[in-house]
Amino acid sequence: MGSEAVKVVVRCRPLNGREKALGCRMVLSMDVRHGQCFIQKPGATDEPAKQFTFDGAYFMEQTTEEMYNEIAYPLVEGVTEGYNGTIFAYGQTGSGKSFTMQGVPEPAAQKGVIPRAFDHIFESIQVDERQNAKFLVRASYLEIYNEEVRDLLGSDPKQRMEVTEPEQLKSPKFKV
Numbered sequence: 001m002g003s004e005a006v007k008v009v010v011r012c013r014p015l016n017g018r019e020k021a022l023g024c025r026m027v028l029s030m031d032v033r034h035g036q037c038f039i040q041k042p043g044a045t046d047e048p049a050k051q052f053t054f055d056g057a058y059f060m061e062q063t064t065e066e067m068y069n070e071i072a073y074p075l076v077e078g079v080t081e082g083y084n085g086t087i088f089a090y091g092q093t094g095s096g097k098s099f100t101m102q103g104v105p106e107p108a109a110q111k112g113v114i115p116r117a118f119d120h121i122f123e124s125i126q127v128d129e130r131q132n133a134k135f136l137v138r139a140s141y142l143e144i145y146n147e148e149v150r151d152l153l154g155s156d157p158k159q160r161m162e163v164t165e166p167e168q169l170k171s172p173k174f175k176v
């Protein structure tokens with residue numbers, strides 16, 4: 001994978017029970033090695049498939065473990081060396097964002113990006129051999145849904161937070 005500052009990868013989940021019951025068919029295929037997706041219009045076999053290329057492509061059988069090792073690992077490794085890094089999942093409802101980021105405990109290969117990043121960071125801290133090195137790890141867990149912000153670790157995760165921009169700081173700040 002190249003050395004661009006921003007990388008975009010795509011993941012395809014299997015059809016769910018509801019989609020199968022409705023008789024939906026998979027219209028997507030992938031060339032995983034080249035990060036390419038092909039979308040074939042149903043019933044239009046004479047039309048060429050629409051083709052899209054990403055920095056990475058993950059199809060149904062690929063695990064979060066593979067995704068983490070290829071995409072997130074180098075980024076989190078950079079964070080342990082003092083660089084900033086962001087991973088975010090984007091997609092319509094039910095597309096698999098939580099499955100990828102939070103994951104499921106079983107099978108182990110589908111453990112999510114967030115718990116993997118936590119393990120990775122704390123392992124790096126444990127093996128850091130610098131004398132007197134101190135580490136501060138902070139975590140917050142916010143939901144932004146329909147322009148509304150909620151603190152999911154707050155005493156009332158349903159309480160809506162106000163987004164303000166203090167004049168002095170000139171940077172956005174969340175306030176309850």
Ligand SMILES: Nc1ncnc2c1ncn2[C@@H]1O[C@H](COP(=O)(O)OP(=O)(O)OP(=O)(O)O)[C@@H](O)[C@H]1O
Pocket residue numbers: 012013014016060091092093094095096097098099100
């Ligand atoms: N790669 C995958 N393999 C198997 N099942 C998956 C995969 N991705 C998602 N699923 C399943 O699809 C369903 C929807 O996924 P998920 O809840 O992660 O979607 P979401 O994008 O977080 O949705 P929402 O925006 O509504 O919260 C879940 O039942 C999840 O277990």
